[in-house]
Amino acid sequence: MKTNFLFLPVILFFMFGFTSSISSNSFEETINTTNEVKQTIVSSITFKIKNAGIGIDGSFKGFQGTVDFNPADLERSKFDVSVDAKTIDTDNNMRDNHLREDEYFGVEKHPKISMKSTSVTKVSDSKYKATFDLTLKGKTKSVSFPFSYNKTSTGYKLNGSFEIDRRDFGVGGSSWILSDDVKVFIDLEVKN
Numbered sequence: 001m002k003t004n005f006l007f008l009p010v011i012l013f014f015m016f017g018f019t020s021s022i023s024s025n026s027f028e029e030t031i032n033t034t035n036e037v038k039q040t041i042v043s044s045i046t047f048k049i050k051n052a053g054i055g056i057d058g059s060f061k062g063f064q065g066t067v068d069f070n071p072a073d074l075e076r077s078k079f080d081v082s083v084d085a086k087t088i089d090t091d092n093n094m095r096d097n098h099l100r101e102d103e104y105f106g107v108e109k110h111p112k113i114s115m116k117s118t119s120v121t122k123v124s125d126s127k128y129k130a131t132f133d134l135t136l137k138g139k140t141k142s143v144s145f146p147f148s149y150n151k152t153s154t155g156y157k158l159n160g161s162f163e164i165d166r167r168d169f170g171v172g173g174s175s176w177i178l179s180d181d182v183k184v185f186i187d188l189e190v191k192n
Helices: 004-012 093-099
Strands: 027-032 038-051 054-068 078-089 112-124 127-136 139-152 155-165 181-191
Touching: 078 093, 112 139, 139 181
Parallel strands: none
Antiparallel strands: 027 038, 038 054, 038 181, 054 078, 078 112, 112 127, 127 139, 139 155, 155 181
16 A cells, blocks of 8 residues: 655655755756757755654756746746656655655656746736646646845846645545645746
């Protein structure tokens, strides 16, 4: 019998957790934006979930896609990104392997967790909100992602967090020991 306590990290899976600082799980990817300017993006995508009342932290790697954010032209700003679901890391190999199975992330059938923005709006000075279509395990739901924008000498940083209900994506079944809510933290540093 599989235990549901291994599912905690899965919930955090993609629930794009943005953090205000780049974690030790950060990595750099060079991507092309829509205007064909090469950018390097340092990303940290982490999550938190409770399993039997105990907090579990995890992360994802394999970030790829397009980040085109301009606070002066929000209508043309867009995010079309994904992470590799197989890279889930909760610092416990046995749990991570369990989370990759069909009951949780089903990474063989659903290798990517993706987010595509449908709108970006300004909330206040340096505070914005993006609405995304989040696709996880073959199911797509609209997610609101409030984030902060900070200009740097080499580009800009975006960071924020949002919550999802793991059940909306069929992750972890009807576990009664695994929290339904997963908090996702996303921290991006875009270098031009």
